[in-house]
Amino acid sequence: MEPIDFSQPSRQSSKGILVIFALHTLKFIRRYFVVFLALGLSVIKEESFSFLTPSILTLIITGVVLLILLFAILKYLNFKFYLDKDQFHLSSGIVNKNLTIVPKSKIQNVYIKQNLIQQLINVVSLTIETAGDDKAEIEINALNRANALELKKQLFVKKQIAAADSVEDISESSVYFMVSTKRLLLEGISQNHLKSFVIIVSFVFGLYNEFKDYLQDLGISEQLQSSVNFETGSLFNLILANAFIVVLAILISTLFSIISTFISNFNLKVIENNITIEINKGLFNKLSLILMPVRIQNIIIKTNRLKQALGLHTLSIKQAMVNKKQQKNFKIVALEQHQVAHLVTKVFPLYNGLGPFDKPDVYYKRRLIFRSIIWGLFVNGLALVIFGNFFWSINSIIVPWLALFVHYTYKKSSYQITDKYLTVNSGFIDRVRNISEIEKIQSVQIKQSIFQKQNNIASVHIATASDKVKIPCITEKNAKSIVDYLLFKIES
Amino acid sequence: MFSNQQINLDTLPSIADVDLKPISKQYLKIIIFNRLVFYGIIGFVLFIAKIKVSHPNFQLIFWYLFSAVLLFCILNLMGAIFAFKKRKYAIRTHDVIYSKGLLVNSISVIPVSRIQHLEISRSWLARRFNLGTLKIYTAGDSGIDLRIPGLKYVEAKQINDFLSSKINGAD
Numbered sequence: 001m002e003p004i005d006f007s008q009p010s011r012q013s014s015k016g017i018l019v020i021f022a023l024h025t026l027k028f029i030r031r032y033f034v035v036f037l038a039l040g041l042s043v044i045k046e047e048s049f050s051f052l053t054p055s056i057l058t059l060i061i062t063g064v065v066l067l068i069l070l071f072a073i074l075k076y077l078n079f080k081f082y083l084d085k086d087q088f089h090l091s092s093g094i095v096n097k098n099l100t101i102v103p104k105s106k107i108q109n110v111y112i113k114q115n116l117i118q119q120l121i122n123v124v125s126l127t128i129e130t131a132g133d134d135k136a137e138i139e140i141n142a143l144n145r146a147n148a149l150e151l152k153k154q155l156f157v158k159k160q161i162a163a164a165d166s167v168e169d170i171s172e173s174s175v176y177f178m179v180s181t182k183r184l185l186l187e188g189i190s191q192n193h194l195k196s197f198v199i200i201v202s203f204v205f206g207l208y209n210e211f212k213d214y215l216q217d218l219g220i221s222e223q224l225q226s227s228v229n230f231e232t233g234s235l236f237n238l239i240l241a242n243a244f245i246v247v248l249a250i251l252i253s254t255l256f257s258i259i260s261t262f263i264s265n266f267n268l269k270v271i272e273n274n275i276t277i278e279i280n281k282g283l284f285n286k287l288s289l290i291l292m293p294v295r296i297q298n299i300i301i302k303t304n305r306l307k308q309a310l311g312l313h314t315l316s317i318k319q320a321m322v323n324k325k326q327q328k329n330f331k332i333v334a335l336e337q338h339q340v341a342h343l344v345t346k347v348f349p350l351y352n353g354l355g356p357f358d359k360p361d362v363y364y365k366r367r368l369i370f371r372s373i374i375w376g377l378f379v380n381g382l383a384l385v386i387f388g389n390f391f392w393s394i395n396s397i398i399v400p401w402l403a404l405f406v407h408y409t410y411k412k413s414s415y416q417i418t419d420k421y422l423t424v425n426s427g428f429i430d431r432v433r434n435i436s437e438i439e440k441i442q443s444v445q446i447k448q449s450i451f452q453k454q455n456n457i458a459s460v461h462i463a464t465a466s467d468k469v470k471i472p473c474i475t476e477k478n479a480k481s482i483v484d485y486l487l488f489k490i491e492s
Numbered sequence: 493m494f495s496n497q498q499i500n501l502d503t504l505p506s507i508a509d510v511d512l513k514p515i516s517k518q519y520l521k522i523i524i525f526n527r528l529v530f531y532g533i534i535g536f537v538l539f540i541a542k543i544k545v546s547h548p549n550f551q552l553i554f555w556y557l558f559s560a561v562l563l564f565c566i567l568n569l570m571g572a573i574f575a576f577k578k579r580k581y582a583i584r585t586h587d588v589i590y591s592k593g594l595l596v597n598s599i600s601v602i603p604v605s606r607i608q609h610l611e612i613s614r615s616w617l618a619r620r621f622n623l624g625t626l627k628i629y630t631a632g633d634s635g636i637d638l639r640i641p642g643l644k645y646v647e648a649k650q651i652n653d654f655l656s657s658k659i660n661g662a663d
Contacts (some may be wrong), residue, residue, distance in 0.1 A: 445598055446599040449595060450595055450597075484506045487507075487587060
């Protein structure tokens with residue numbers, strides 16, 4: 001393919017008008033959604049706004065749409081970018097003109113994304129992320145895929161040659177991992193459904209709170225209550241109804257987990273380049289992310305008993321200076337054990353995961369027990385308020401749960417410090433392994449409460465630029481020698 | 493070539509041996525002053541309420557409320573005074589150490605090579621006492637940023653200059 005010249009100031013693809021228009025319309029609707037709803041409801045109920053005849057309403061809507069369209073066109077016309085030898089220039093702004101210049105060497109990440117609208121009109125958006133805060137980010141809304149790929153290549157390749165005289169990276173690339181539908185389905189089923197459930201519940205609650213007044217006005221809540229309020233006859237009916245609700249909740253949560261797994265990980269592909277790793281995924285929002293091993297701070301491997309039996313591991317990769325929303329995307333699901341090991345060695349070449357792991361002191365177990373008791377008492381208190389005299393019955397669930405929590409949390413907690421890497425294992429249901437490179441540690445901290453002091457126990461907190469790990473409750477002597485060792489490693 | 497010598501852990505410089513230096517005693521006055529102002533405002537609001545609110549229940553519980561605030565104030569002040577002795581710091585060739593806390597004691601260490609930038613901030617009161625707060629920032633938002641309050645301004649400046657020169661000298 002003929003290399004595309006980006007050195008002349010150019011606009012994005014003219015389809016960009018459509019994308020900008022759609023984005024702003026969506027933003028507009030989202031912002032004034034509640035207002036629309038309120039208006040609509042009062043119009044339906046014919047309370048006021050009698051001057052709002054259909055024709056005037058149409059006029060207003062057309063006006064707003066035209067205004068947004070005009071805005072989109074102006075924005076498109078004023079959005080120009082070009083690339084010179086080592087800088088990316090962007091001028092934008094309708095009234096306030098902005099000129100953004102990003103040196104290539106300061107570019108952290110380049111993403112290619114494609115949302116639903118962009119998929120329909122066959123363009124992609126390209127995001128350039130620099131170190132610094134979230135706002136220092138450039139997004140080009142609409143580019144041909146070929147153009148975007150070429151731009152990405154040019155942004156990355158020249159920089160690397162300048163930086164390290166390395167071979168052209170893109171030349172050797174192979175698809176390392178592609179997720180199959182079956183594995184994705186398994187991944188969805190073995191998700192933590194409790195999480196999905198909480199999301200659904202909070203979503204429904206949020207909606208309810210937002211529209212409480214309208215619902216009351218419309219009398220929906222009364223209807224709901226009367227339909228839910230069955231004749232409280234036998235205890236059997238009550239149990240049956242509760243069981244039904246529980247089963248329904250589990251089903252909905254499972255479905256939600258599966259769907260959300262599919263949407264965010266559809267067509268997940270890991271491409272291995274010479275130096276970098278590329279992740280492609282997404283159904284509605286197609287993403288393409290490039291990971292630079294140099295910037296990777298730590299890796300988190302997550303699995304649980306069920307997932308391990310199915311051979312499913314999740315790999316999260318944390319880079320410095322990446323905003324929270326994007327951080328979520330650096331996740332590869334449904335990997336086999338050996339694939340995880342391969343990718344880890346790609347990022348941390350000397351990591352082998354061998355060698356003995358040390359365990360926290362037994363004091364950690366005591367502390368977990370102590371905390372569980374406090375938590376249990378709190379829940380009991382809460383239950384007393386809610387259920388009255390039958391509150392003790394919840395202990396049949398709470399007590400075994402807490403016992404399991406203490407047992408497994410202690411069992412899974414361990415750590416290992418090798419010449420180059422720090423590994424901390426933790427988790428209760430999940431099995432979480434956090435690997436960080438000792439060289440990239442930013443700060444260390446020893447924490448000790450007065451109870452711990454009496455027992456000569458301390459915890460070590462270790463921060464990298466993107467994450468914080470904790471080695472809980474080890475002997476004070478150990479903690480100090482770990483800190484000494486880490487500092488020696490960082491500083492020498 | 494890659495070499496991998498064994499390191500004798502006992503020969504490493506240990507943070508246990510570091511002689512930590514207490515911060516300026518003047519800072520205790522600032523802490524006490526701040527706490528007193530805080531509780532003073534609460535007490536003041538309570539008294540205003542006593543005058544304005546004529547509900548008999550409030551008049552009844554007023555003295556309970558007042559003594560509770562007083563108790564909290566005394567406990568808080570005592571805690572602050574005892575914990576003050578734990579506020580210590582040290583500067584080594586390669587790192588900065590700050591230790592604090594009575595109930596939960598923490599010792600934070602930031603290697604000089606990881607410092608992103610430094611800042612000295614001084615409140616109105618700190619300027620009266622000629623004190624300053626040294627803030628040390630590392631990369632990333634999850635990092636443990638260090639804040640050493642109650643340093644003598646001259647000393648804070650010295651440390652700041654020393655660390656700045658070290659950071660700049662490194663690259």
